[in-house]
Amino acid sequence: MNEFLKDVWEGLSAPQKSLNSKYFYDEEGDRIFREIMDCPEYxxxxxxxxxxxxxxxxxxxxxxxxxxxxxxxxxxxxxxxxxxxxxxxxxxxxxxxxxxxxxxxxxxxxxxxxxxxxxxxxxxxxxxxxxxxxxxxxxxxxxxxxxxxxxxxxxxxxxxxxxxxxxxxxxxxxxxxxxxxxxxxxxKKDASVILNAYNDEAGITKRFNLNLLKRINNTLGADFDLDQFEHSPIYDLGSGACISYLASKIEQSVQIGSMGSIHFAKDELIYMEISQKxxxxxxxxxxxxxxxxxxxxxxxxxxxxxxxxxxxxx
Ligand SMILES: C[S@@+](CC[C@H](N)C(=O)[O-])C[C@H]1O[C@@H](n2cnc3c(N)ncnc32)[C@H](O)[C@@H]1O
Known part of the structure; x- marks a missing residue:
C-alpha cells in the first residue's frame, strides 16, 4: 500500500486522530510555508x-x-x-x-x-x-x-x-x-507571542494546515470539505508545547479513497503538528x-x- 495512504488511514483511525506533519510539504505547502516565514507574527x-x-x-x-x-x-x-x-x-x-x-x-x-x-x-x-x-x-x-x-x-x-x-x-x-x-x-517566551506565530491574522497558517486535507483529497481520492474544519492552535506554558489542531465544525464522515470512511464528532480534533518551545x-x-x-x-x-x-x- 502507498505509504502516504497507510499513514493517513492509521493516523485518522486512532482514538486521537492525527496527521504526520511531514506531509505538509507538497508544492503548494512549500509555497504557503514561505508565506508563513514572511508574515509579521512568525x-x-x-x-x-x-x-x-x-x-x-x-x-x-x-x-x-x-x-x-x-x-x-x-x-x-x-x-x-x-x-x-x-x-x-x-x-x-x-x-x-x-x-x-x-x-x-x-x-x-x-x-x-x-x-x-x-x-x-x-x-x-x-x-x-x-x-x-x-x-x-x-x-x-x-x-x-x-x-x-x-x-x-x-x-x-x-x-x-x-x-x-x-x-x-x-x-x-x-x-x-x-x-x-x-x-x-x-x-520559551511570552505566551501570546508564541500563539500568534501559529495563528496569524491573515490566516496563512490556517491555509497551510487545510492544504494537507486538500492534498489528501487530490492524491488519495478523499472528500474532506475544507469549510467544515477550523484551525485551532493551543500553547501550554508549562510544557512549552504549542500544538496545531484542525477541529471538525460539525458531525461528519469523510471518505478516504477506497479505504473506507472516517467519522468525526462535532468539535473533534485532528492533531496536526507540535512546535515545542x-x-x-x-x-x-x-x-x-x-x-x-x-x-x-x-x-x-x-x-x-x-x-x-x-x-x-x-
Ligand atoms: C518547516 S520547513 C523548515 C525549513 C528550513 N529548515 C527553515 O528553517 O526555514 C521543514 C522542511 O523539512 C522537510 N521535511 C519535513 N519532514 C521531513 C523528513 N522526515 N525528511 C526529510 N525532509 C523533511 C520539509 O519538506 C520542509 O522543507
Whole structure:
C-alpha cells in the first residue's frame, strides 16, 4: 500500500486522530510555508536569520576550529535563505566541501539544485530527495568525510519533547565521533507571542494546515470539505508545547479513497503538528541524553532563539 495512504488511514483511525506533519510539504505547502516565514507574527525565521546574517563568521570559525575537512549536510533546508550566509563564509575558508541538502519535498530539492549555483557561484551541491535518515544512510555510501549537520528552523520542535533524544540518537548512528551538529531551538517566551506565530491574522497558517486535507483529497481520492474544519492552535506554558489542531465544525464522515470512511464528532480534533518551545537547559539535557556535547550557542538579538552547536561524542 502507498505509504502516504497507510499513514493517513492509521493516523485518522486512532482514538486521537492525527496527521504526520511531514506531509505538509507538497508544492503548494512549500509555497504557503514561505508565506508563513514572511508574515509579521512568525518571528522564528526572522530571529534565526538575524543569527545567520550576523554570526555566520563566528559559526564558520567554530566549525573550522573543530574539523579540518568536512561535508555540510542540511536536514529540511526549505529555500536555504539562512544557511546561504554560512555557506558563503565556509566557501571563503574551505573551498572543497560539498553541500548535501536533504528534503522529502522533491520540489525543494529541484529548486535548490537549480537556484543555488547561481546564488553562490563555485558551490558543490548534491541534493538528496527523501526522508532524513534514509538519505543520511545513502550519503554515507557517497562520502566518508566528517559531517557538519544543520537542522534549522526549530524543526526538532516538530517532534514531541520526549522523542527528541531518540531522534538525535538515531541521527548519531550516521555520524562519526567529532562530527558537528547545529540545531535551531525556539526558546520559551511570552505566551501570546508564541500563539500568534501559529495563528496569524491573515490566516496563512490556517491555509497551510487545510492544504494537507486538500492534498489528501487530490492524491488519495478523499472528500474532506475544507469549510467544515477550523484551525485551532493551543500553547501550554508549562510544557512549552504549542500544538496545531484542525477541529471538525460539525458531525461528519469523510471518505478516504477506497479505504473506507472516517467519522468525526462535532468539535473533534485532528492533531496536526507540535512546535515545542525550550529553555537553554532543556537543550543541554537533550544533548547529553543523546550522546553529544554542547560546545557553542548562537543567539538572536532578542534571545528568543538559539542555534546550538554540538559535537558528537565517541
Ligand atoms: C518547516 S520547513 C523548515 C525549513 C528550513 N529548515 C527553515 O528553517 O526555514 C521543514 C522542511 O523539512 C522537510 N521535511 C519535513 N519532514 C521531513 C523528513 N522526515 N525528511 C526529510 N525532509 C523533511 C520539509 O519538506 C520542509 O522543507
Amino acid at each position: 518571528y522564528l525565521t526572522k530571529c534565526e536569520l538575524d543569527i545567520f546574517v550576523n554570526q555566520s563568521k563566528n559559526i564558520a570559525k567554530s566549525i573550522n576550529g573543530n574539523l579540518a575537512d568536512f561535508d555540510l549536510v542540511e536536514l529540511g533546508p526549505g529555500d536555504c535563505t539562512k544557511s546561504e550566509y554560512l555557506l558563503r563564509e565556509l566557501l571563503v575558508t574551505h573551498k572543497h566541501f560539498t553541500y548535501y541538502p536533504i528534503d522529502i519535498s522533491e520540489n525543494i530539492i529541484n529548486q535548490i539544485n537549480t537556484s543555488l549555483p547561481n546564488r553562490i557561484p563555485g558551490i558543490n551541491i548534491h541534493g538528496l530527495n527523501g526522508d532524513y535518515m534514509a538519505m543520511l544512510e545513502k550519503l554515507n555510501e557517497l562520502s566518508a568525510k566528517n559531517k557538519v549537520v544543520l537542522f534549522l528552523g526549530s524543526s526538532i520542535g516538530n517532534f514531541p519533547l520526549t522523542e527528541n533524544p531518540s531522534f538525535f540518537r538515531h541521527l548519531k548512528q550516521y555520524l562519526k565521533p567529532g562530527d558537528l551538529l547545529i540545531t535551531g531551538f525556539d526558546l 525550550y529553555t537553554v537547559e532543556d537543550t543541554h539535557t537533550i544533548a547529553y541524553q543523546s550522546g553529544f556535547s554542547p560546545i557553542g550557542e548562537f543567539y538572536d538579538s532578542k534571545k528568543w532563539f538559539v542555534d546550538a552547536l554540538w559535537r558528537n561524542n565517541e
